Amino acid sequence: MPLFTVKEGKEMRCGYTTGSCAAAAAKAAAVIVLTGRRIEVISLQTPQGTVLHLMPEDISFGPQSATCAIRKDSGDDPDITDGMLVYGTVEKTPSGLSIAGGIGIGRVTKPGLACAVGDWAINPVPRRMITEALQQVCQQYGYTGGLHLTLSIPDGQRLAQKTFNPRLGIVGGLSILGTSGIVDPMSEQALVDTIHTEMDSRRAAGQTHLLAFFGNYGVDFSCDHLGVDVSQRVTISNYVGETLDYAAYKGFSDVLVIGHIGKLVKVAQGIMNTHSRYADGRTTLLALEAVFAGASGRTARQIYDSLTTDEAVRLLKEQNLLEPVMTAVCEKIEAYMDQRTHGEVPTAAVVFSNAYGVLGLTSRAQAFLALHTKGER
Incomplete structure (x- = not known):
């Protein structure tokens, strides 16, 4: 599939989603069971219009059913599902079209996701792609009976432990995902969509107090030093603005x-x-606030030239400037976060360093921390 995009000046190869794999496996298995013949390639048009030509693998069939697999290709995207096999087994039935999950396909156990509680984690767009593919095959071969599809991913349960699925309440395996059918390498929208999905799940569970971390450093620090219950957290990576908007x-x-x-x-x-x-400015602001707090030009220059924020904090502590600087920094954090939510959602932040502990809290942080402290929820 010669489809590419450009990221940071480099040409990167696109891939295709688990939804495309599932739909292609379903379509290929349907063709095989209705014709009684192996096929070398199956064509599938994705929702964004790209036509994929994929090779079915591990084919087996008989008079009433057929099974084959499509190998996931994530392109240049660092995806743990790259190379795995998505299987489709199609069986003839008296009437109708039905879709089920099998080994390695997750089930939804919590509300707020795209699929209802109790359903297989086969999202709406892939489900539509599968249905349309099966209908197309039935029409092509003049078949008026029904078909039942079972999807499976032999390695799905193991791989799912490396995803957000356990935290989202999807048990037993992976989800069948994708909205465009194509994997955009290093897709920021995909990351934002994952954050939104986590937030949907938390909100549907009745949670109103959102606890957000950039990554594991904050989670570990909060568990070790703040006594925070992090079990209901949302991981936001770098996407503060999108998180506040949502x-x-x-x-x-x-x-x-x-x-x-x-x-x-x-x-x-x-x-x-x-x-x-996108931007840095870490030591720039710290140096400027140090000047406002009385630092000499020499000290400000040292802070500005620091290679890490921990080094800048060390210099601020040495000059007894850390408290006024962090007070100013926290005021600005609160102002910009509140501005992003247009005052509709009160915000707070706790600023820490692994080397120096808690460095500052915005004005509401202490009260909001109490909402997430173990034993207080």
Whole structure:
């Protein structure tokens, strides 16, 4: 599939989703059972219009059923599902079209996801792709009976432990996902969609207090030093702005972000995507606030030239400037986060460093922390 995109000046190969794999496996198995012949390739048009030509593997069939697999190709996207086999088994039935999950396909156990509680984790767009593919094959071969599809991923249960599925209440395996049918390498939208899915799940479970972390550093620090119950957390990566937007949209009552100073000092400058490719300014702000707090030009220059925020914090502590600087930083964090939610959702942040512990709290942080403290929920 010669489909490419350009990221950061580099050509990167696109892949195709588990939804495309499932639909192609279903279509190929249907062709095989209705014709009684093996096929070398199956064509599938994705929702975005790209036509895939995929090779069925591990084919077996008889008069009433056929099974084959499509190998997942994630392109240049670092996806744990790359190379796995998605199997489709199609059986003839008296009437109708039905879809079920088998080994390695997850089931939904919590509300708020795209699939209802108790359903197989086969999302709406892939389910539609599968249905349309089966209908197309029936029409092509003049078949008026029914078909039943069972999807399976032999390695799905193991791979699912490396995904968000257990936290989202999807048990037993992977989800069949995809909206366009194509994997866009390093897709930011895919990451944001994952964050939104987590937030949907939390909100549907009745939670109104959103606890957000950039990643594992914040989770570990909160468990070890703050006594926070992190079991209902949302991991937001670098996407502060999108998280705050969606928190307002979903009607959360408040948002608490716990993060390393290296991330939150960017938010203090209104930078709502904290990835280094978009902006930095970490030591710039710390040096400027140090000057406002009385630092000499020499000290300000040392802070500005620091390679890490921990080094900048060390210099601030040495000059007894850490408290006034962090007070100013926290005021700015709160102002920019509140501005992003348009005042509709109160926000708070806890700023920490692994080397120096808690460095600052915004004005509501202590109260919001109490909402997430173990034994207080």
